[in-house]
Amino acid sequence: MKEGEVVMFVYKINAAMTVAAIKMIYQATAFDKDLTVPRLATMLAHIPLTVSAWQGKQLIGFARYLTDFEYSAYLSDLAVLPAYQRQGIGRHLLKIGCDYLGCRVTIALRAAPTAKTYYPQVGFTACDHLFRLPRAIQLPVNKLPSITVTAQAKISGQQLAQIFQAAGLRRPVHDLGRLQRMLNNATFIYTAWQGTELVGIARGFTDGAYVGYIADLAVAKSFQRQGIGRQLLAQIRRDLGPQISLLLLAASEAMTYYPQLSFQQDANGFTQLRQW
Template identity: 95%
Template sequence: MFVYKINATMTVAAIKTIYQATAFDKDLTTLRLATMLAQTPLTVSAWQGKQLIGFARYLTDFEYSAYLSDLAVLPAYQRQGIGRHLLKIGHDYLGCRVTITLRAAPTAKTYYPQVGFTACDHLFRLPRAIQLSVNKLSSITVTAQTKISGQQLAQVFQAAGLRRPIYDLGRLQRMLNNATFIYTAWQGTELVGIARDFTDGAYVGYIADLAVAKSFQRQGIGRQLLAQIRCDLGPQISLVLLAAPAAMTYYPQLSFQQDANGFTQPRQW
């Protein structure tokens, strides 16, 4: 009988065993794995007795977006529905107002449609080795130090023309509070852009939002926000995002690569 747990303590050794058994493409140094575990806000794990046999790992704000970074089950326990149960528990815990995004391994592309995910063509990825060059704008200040309110976030979303729950200020505030990093762009005292990021500090960063007010677009502000994220997170972390339809041609200009292995489980509201 298998037992499933949310945010149970998992050791680096147990995680490493599963990664090695399932041939995950990761640098499995102890420090990076420990950092990853410490900074992952949601895990769902499967156990047989005291043995960890599988887990799902999510980066999320618990309000609007989630990135399923890993789904791994020991080979001896595969094809027994464990992965499906891990995903269902994760989905139920996050609720119907969170979109879950993932980048599937090529061998798993036929699996995710069987468990409720839909293939998408608007997942983009900036590989670890690629840096973003930028000419900093003298009139724009980009910072990760300035706190903003849900009201300010609503205003910049509206000014950028993004579809977000701008009338639910409590939800927007929780989206801010539960992000790993909030990068803001200012012209004087005017907030003109924002980037919202979740990261495990070791392998991946998910850009949940990139928004620049329409009157300030085409000036390089979005590039500057993303370049600051890349600089701060470092070259060991890949960046992933879902592009809005209008931005499909924008991200390749910044060296993001369109990924054919993207899947989503959309929110209901």
């Protein structure tokens, strides 16, 4: 096989991949994962978007995304077998994924330290707004007076627009269809209520095995500084379990907030920003 022969590879979106094939690639690329079959199977069952590269019937690389297909995405893995690296396969996997998600979605990722020079070459920009809550850190769950936090409530795109506006978050609040799809495609939605009034929300995605990404954390301004955001995050952490690492992109005004909740600013964050 000659270097640069990318034409011999086939790229597929959401093609079936086996646990054995995924595990082989993780092992070959020294990914830091607990590679038990149940966790890998859970991961594969809960990924909304994968792009894979094949040589014949052999899986040689893949990218997997957690996303709502409307506003936010997290690239949780990009892996190519060592024998096939430096042939443009990773670049093709990223381009296909980015094209599929389109210009409406911001893609965030946490690069391996050895890959920090790679992602700027493929359209990503270094970002210091990525924060991570490591698996080992738990957040205390404390009941708040007069506030109920639940993962069971169903809300509408109109309600989501209202809480975004009340919190001062820049979101596509005039596109209710898009907001509804953001809700429909989320893995988890936690809401905070005072009586029947929606006062806070946390929305995001998880593969159920390794990583969770918080796409939105919004609390109405009149209810801020009461611990509601902390409570939303604490219940997500509790329910997802200690095996999940939580990540998020912080707004500029929240850069000092997340370290107070044990989130660590990550030096390896990259983004490709949405255009609208």
